[in-house]
Amino acid sequence: MVTVVFRPEEKRVEVPPGTLLSDAARLAGVDILMPCGGQGRCGRCAVVVESGSVRRRSTQRLTPDDIAAGYALACQTLVESDVVVFVPPQERIERRIKETKRAAKIELPFPYDRHDQPLRKFAVTLEPPSLADQTDDWSRLQREMARRYGIRNLQASLPVLRKLPRALREGDWTVTAVVELDAWDRPEGPPRLIDVLPGEHLESLWAVAIDIGTTSNVVWLVDLMRGQVIAQAADYNGQIARGEDVISRIIYASKGNGLQELQELVMGTLNRLIAQVAAEQNIRPDEIYKATVAGNTTMIHLFAGIPPESIRLMPFIPVVNQVPTFPAREIGLGINPEGTVDCLPGIASYVGADITAGVLSSGLCDSDELTLFIDVGTNGEMVLGDCSWLISCACSAGPAFEGAGVVHGMRATAGAIEEVWINPETYEATYKVIGDERPRGICGSGLISLLAEMFITGVVDKSGNINLDLPTKRVRRGEHGPEYVVAWADETATGRDIVITAVDIDNLMRAKAAIYAGFSVLARSVGLTLQDVQRVLIGGAFGQYINVEKAIQIGMLPDMPYDRFHFLGNTSVRGAYYALVSREMRRRVTEVGRMMTYLELSADNTFFDEFNAALFLPHTDLSQFPSVAALVGEG
Amino acid sequence: MPVEIPVEQWPGRVIEETLGATPAEGGTRSRVVKVGGENTLPFMLTDGEMPNPPRIAIEILDQRPKDWSPLLLEAWGDVVDDPAKWAKAAEEAGADLVLLQLSLTRDGGKPTTAADAKALTRAVLQATGLPILVFGPGQVDADNELLVAVAEEAAGERIVLGICEEKNYRTIVAAALANGHLVNGRTAMDVNLAKQLNILIADMGLPLDRIIMDPTTASLGYGIEYGYSVMERLRLAALQGDKMTQLPMLVTPGFEAWRQKEAKVGEGVPASWGDWRQRAVLWETLTATNLILSGADIVVLRHPETVKRVRAFIDRMMAK
Known part of the structure; x- marks a missing residue:
């Protein structure tokens, strides 16, 4: 007989060697939760073996680090000698499971340089006009900007000019000029005066990164002086009441003044979120001078008020893959009305700017590892490739x-x-x-x-x-x-x-089959198999919460070691953020858009076959899911 | 110059299945019928072997058919009023197997009961010494109730119970398991769906050599190409070693051909279509022979003349 001691309760019990820890615990009167019934599947009975010798029959649910730290599943572990076991509090177990099975965020992967983004603030003091120097206010400002900062050919819109006389005089001829040196569709300039404020205000420079999802909208408030995200807000897209998926929104937009209504609804949501992040920082929304926007093609069309009908109809062509830069006032976005709105480039009707943003921010295009990127959402977009090639498709997984x-x-x-x-x-x-x-x-x-x-x-x-x-x-x-x-x-x-x-x-079943079939077709289209994939990057807000093990068991994700999966959260808004703070990123996302091949599944005759094959648990071809086969005893 | 004929060797083989049981095996059949077992594409006897030729089942109904072509009724005569006599006539017409198709209702519109199903099965078993197949009316609750009764009544006879579908197979498979029978599973013209149903049935513990698959087909002129292609792909998968597709295939060209106007009716069709009698039998024959060429192991036919012609075709193709 050997002795098992359960801490912290210090309960002890004598059992024969080879007894399961969970049985010993029951005999000792120690309560260990086993929601899966002792199958070693849920990981909730994890305990820490502090001393003594045990044999782990299964370490499913445990990482190598866990095992090194002494973790063992009580229902799968046999005692071999006298042992001391620590039973952690339940909530600690849950947190551990969450941390090991779900992923962390990625930091800004490059050092921020505020001169590598085009929005600037310049404090400038002008010679006051006199009878001897009768230069007009605007020329006077232009002249000084050129002389002091080398900014030539500064442009201004009428609404900014209307603010100029008062700002100059209130500031006693010292003003802060908010200038955008260049924009996405005019990389060589000319610089544009966006706002002019009396006095000197150089502490901060605000902009927002926006993701317009079919389901949720996200706004990140960014301080361009430091390049950091200072506040975040998210809410459901106000358009949901007019349809759960893009197709029903497109249909709604085509009726009466549906398009206008949908644009107003999303603008309502975004403006509320902008007001919220602004209020958190005690600033006015009109102190936000720029917005960079990602979203699927339909969402971008609706945001810009562009009729999206053609997206839905054969041959599925969007009006525009990248909307030209325009000022916020043109669509009623609640930042400074002269602030620039940059939309990221999309690829096709069903692979939009959210995906190019995702590819950019996930680092897919920086690595030579064969990578599968998937945005788990209503549309189920996915990209396969590495730093030298990218191919994408969208399989309508449904909501x-x-x-x-x-x-x-x-x-x-x-x-x-x-x-x-x-x-x-x-x-x-x-x-x-x-x-x-x-x-x-x-x-x-x-x-x-x-x-x-x-x-x-x-x-x-x-x-x-x-x-x-x-x-x-x-x-x-x-x-x-x-x-x-x-x-x-x-x-x-x-x-x-x-x-x-x-x-x-x-x-x-149909949703998971569509996703897996998409993977299969993408891989097959380039002559590879899913086993060749070295990394799987999962984006999308919902993607954060997927349990990989379960998703593999139902055949939604390919069967490969858990450590090849990485969860990135909302990669779309992050991509918008990168493009906002760096010209280099702006250039790279454009390049991603250019190099990505789009595979239209409705024109691909293998998709239906792959879909039917995947419409089974885990898959009609069980050999593609060896770990699941082993679990159900057919390995 | 000598010509070397290339030989295609396949790693896989279709499972050989035995239908029916003789008294020595616990049944009452005068002989058993084996199906499947081939390790080559149909009739490619230079590549491999085909130990059993494609088999012919004749479909009989449990009562006088209401919507069959007059040509069929004329061909069978009065036996269609008595399933036992019909079964005997089918045997005489050259069938390898007799398929009894149960109806949802009996005369006067009363639902067919379990007792009716038992009596019908018994009568057919007594009338013929051939192995039989019994198919339910195709309505979930009725199928489950009637086929359980049939399975019990025919315990030990190794009959084929049908039709299992993805949404309704458990009861039928359980009845086959309990009484030593086989099942026929039907799926909608798709390789993966066919394979999936085989897996589902096998998961219940029924050995693969007691499962027949019906990939569904269509008549000549009504999409037979699609059915042909699915069957061909299934057979190629089987020969390449995919275990869950290595089952004999049963198809119903009789049903498919005789519901099309080319076979069914003689009036209101263009004169250029020619003689109705010839056309009708040809329609069924060509549907059946095409499906045999795509890998069918059992064809279910209706017209006795078709049976003769298909038999002649099989014999010719099997001749060395």
């Missing part, structure tokens, strides 16, 4: 992973079930809710986790059909056909059962 098209789906906010475990013996579900509240629904990551668990435990077959013969009340025939009860009414915030229906599962 299922964003909670739409699923009866109890919701976005990833408080009250959303974000992870589920199903006990393989009893088919009982345990779940984790964002904000530790009573659940109100299931978000995208929860749906992936739920589908994976239902598959692994046999609640659904490989086609996703719910097995109604299981001995549990959780499977039943509901008003939408077969369904599985994730949370009973008395556990939920709504007082109603939270279920996943056969129809929901079909939608999820």
Whole structure:
């Protein structure tokens, strides 16, 4: 017999060698949660072996660092000698799981140089006019800017000129000129006077980076003096009420004054966000002098008020891939009306500026490693390539992973079930809710986790059909056909059962199949296989919360070691930020746009085949998913 | 100059399956019928072997057909009023197998009951010594109820139960498992879907040598190219070693051909179409022979004259 001591409770128990730590814990009266029923799948029973010898039967869910630190899964670890085990508090485990399975942010990958971006502030003091020097105000300013700063041929619009006399005189002939030396579509200038302020105001210089997603909009307030993001705000796109996906928005825009309405709605959202970040820094929105904008092609069209109809119709051509630079006043964007709006370049109707921004900010184009970049969103855009070539496609995954098209789906906010475990013996579900509240629904990551668990435990077959013969009340025939009860009414915030229906599962299956089929077709189009991919970069706000293991189990992501996956969060707004703060980045994103090949899947006859093959758990060709095959005992 | 004929050697082989059981094997069939087992494309006997020729099943209904062409009714005569007599006539007409198709309702519109299904199965088993296939009406609840009864009634006979589909296979497969039968699974003209259903059925524990796949096809002139191509791709995958496609294929050219106006009706069609009787039988025959060339191991036919012609075709193709 050997002795197992469980700290911090200092409970001890004698067991024969070869006993599972989880059994020893039960005998010792130590409570260790095992939501997956002791299958080694959820990682929630992780403990720290402080001394003694153990054998880990499975280290799934543990990283090499974890193991080095003594972590072991109680349900998978056999004691071999006297051991001392520390049982960490539950919330520590959760945090650890989150940190190892989900990724971190990327910093600005280059040193900031404020002279490598075109927006400047110049303090300038003019000789006051006199009867002897009767030069007009504007020429006087131009003359001094040229003399003092070498800025020639300064241009100004009428609204700025109207401000000039008062600023000069209020500032007693000392003013701060906000000048944009060049812009995206006029890299050689001429410089343009955007604002003129009485006195000297050189402390800060504000601009915003904007991402217009179909679902959410993000604004980053950037101080161009330091190059840093000072404030962030995000909210749902006000257009959602007029359609969940781009196609329904395009249709809405084509009716009556739908286009104008949609533009006003998104402008409403953005202006509220801009006002919010401005208020946080105690500045006025008109002190923000520039906006750099990324977004999918439809969103950019609607933002600029350009009719998007042609995006939807064969042969799927946008009006413009890169909108020329224009002042904010032309569209009512709530920054300084003379401030420049730069939209990043898109590639095609369904691979937009959000993707070029993503490629730029993810570093895909800086490495010679074969990289797959995917923006997990409604449109499921993806890019394969390295520093010398890029190919992209978009597979309409639908909004299922964003909670739409699923009866109890919701976005990833408080009250959303974000992870589920199903006990393989009893088919009982345990779940984790964002904000530790009573659940109100299931978000995208929860749906992936739920589908994976239902598959692994046999609640659904490989086609996703719910097995109604299981001995549990959780499977039943509901008003939408077969369904599985994730949370009973008395556990939920709504007082109603939270279920996943056969129809929901079909939608999820189609979404994941579209994404994987996209990968397959992209790889095949260049004569490679997914096994050749060295890095997978996952962007998109929802992408941050995907559990790779579960996403592989359902066959949504290719089966490869977890350390090849990197989560980047919102790569679109980050790309806009890079392009805002650096001319070099602005140049590079244009180049990304030029070098990327676009594969139109509707013109590709292998997509449908690949889609049907992927419409199975994990895939019709199980050999593409060796880790899942091993898990379900078919390895 | 001597010409060397290139030989294509395939690493894979279609599983050989046995339909029916003799008294020695626990059934009452006068003989068993083997299907599949080939390791070459159809009739490429220089490349490999085809131990079993394609088999012919004749489809009979559990009652006088309501929407069949008058040509078929004329060909069979009064036996169509009695499934037992029809089964016997089918055997005499040269069938290898008899397929009993159950209907949703009986005379007077009453639903077909489990007891009806049992009695019909028993009657057909007694009337013919050939292995049989029994297909449900194609409506989920009725299929499950009737086929379970059929499976129990025919326990030990190694009959083929059909039709399993992706959304409804569990009950039928369980009944086959419990009573020693085979199942037929149908999918909608797609290689991956066919393979998926095979996997689903096999996942329930039914050995692969008790699963037949029906990739669905179409009649001559109505998309047979598509069905042909899917079957050809399935067979190529099987020969290349893809285990989950190495199952014999059953198709229903009789059903497909006879629902098209070229076969079904003799009036209101252009005179240039020629003699109806000849055309109808040719339509079914050509549909069937094409599908055999794309890899079908069992063709389900309707007209006795077609059976003769398809049999002659198979014999000629199998001759060394």
